[in-house]
Every structure is written in structure tokens, then in C-alpha cells.
Amino acid sequence: MNKLYKTVLLAALGLAGVSAAEATIYTQGDLLVGFTVSSGNDLIYDLGQESSLFNGENWSLGSLLTGYNLNNVNWGVIGDVSGTPRIAFTTTDGSQPNLVPNNTAWSALNSAANTIVQFAGPASTAAGVSFSSDSSQSFSWNQETINGTLSTAYHNAYENPNVVGTVSDTLWAVPVGPSAIATELGNFALDGTGTLTFTSVPEPATYALFSVAGLMLLSLRNQLRNKKA
Secondary structure, three states, X not given: OOHHHXXXXXXXXXXXXXXXXXXXXXXXXXXXXXXXXXXXXXXXXXXXXXXXXXXXXXXXXXOOOOOOOOOOOEEEEEEEEOOOOOEEEEEEOOOOOOOEOOHHHHHHHHHHHHHHHHOOOOOOOOOOOEEEEEOOOOOOHHHHHHHOOOOOOHHHHOOOOXXXXXXXXXXXXXEEOOOOXXXXXXXXXXXXXXXXXXXXXXOHHHHHHHHHHHHHHHHHHHHHHHHHO
């Protein structure tokens, strides 16, 4: 892509004052949370690597969300990571997310994430970095995940990851494959102060430990009853 073409592309997106060297690329594995009311500016915040999430982790975003009515803000989380298989991360209202049938479909999601940060992001993106974009721009959270008409927009290439208001949003890991099974990783919850909290789903091994412990307690209780009898 030559310099003139890059300049024309940036100008077409309303970013003529941003040089191609300043454009940034989405960091695979990071989770991006976006907020929009479909007018004014959208907020996007980098939550960091999905692999680093822990139960009870929280982010105080109240100062960044000043001016938003948290009762009607649309918000959700997206991300992806390459590997074998490649994986897409998305939030839903609790329902099972759509499949990502092949690598071509995954690449479309990765491209959408790149677009969101490349044309609106800061000089670098990493955990804790935030940026905003005009909700009418094609690369905004609003256009990419809710209202955009381009076939390449995230919600047209995949689905809408948003919920509305101070509610919970379920995070899923969706491996690429026509019959792959999505894994529920946990839930993000937004409260009235603008604090976002992650609650993880216990691993199957943890469930197994709970079951064993329950059986041991039941056995002990029965033994005590028999002694009393």
C-alpha cells in the first residue's frame, strides 16, 4: 500500500491528520470492551489478555463513562487469538454465541477488531488503554457492533456482542470449527458506578472437587447419625 493510498484511505475515514505510521493494530488475545449510546462518542477500553482474567477482577471505568447514561448504554466485549484452533471471544446475554465455522470467518472478526483500534486507537494498545471514536464513523463501536451497514462490520460478519444497561454479559470462547462447542468463561457485570467486574465459571475439575467434598460430608453425616442411633 503506497503512501498516497494510505493518506486517501485515512482521509476517507475522517482521519487525514493521522499518519499511517500512527495507526495501531489490535493485539490478539486482548479483550476490548466498548460502550455506545449510538450518538456522540463511543468509548473502547482494553481489558488486557483473556488468559490473564481472574475471578473478581474489576475495572473502575466511572471517570471514563462520565456523560453516559449507564441505564441505557450498549456495551459488550470482543477479542480473538490465533492458534490451533483459532478462537474468538464474545459476550452475549447468556445465549449460546454463533459458531465461527472456518478460518475465513475468524479472519473477518480479527479484521473488525483491527479496524476498531487502527483508525481510532492511540499510539499503542495494551491493558488499561482507552480511546474514543465518533459513533457515526464506520470504525466506531456503534457502527461495528450494532448499526453499521458494511458487510465487514463485526455484527454483520458475526453477531452483536452488546447488552444494555447495568446488567451481566456472558463471556464465551468460541473455537473455529463447523461443529465446535463454545465454552462459557464467566460473566462481566456493570454497576451504577461504572465498575466492571468479572466473575469466572469454575473449571470442571473444581466442580469435581465440590462433588467429592459433598459426598464426603454426606457420608460423615450418615456416620454420625448411625452412631447416635
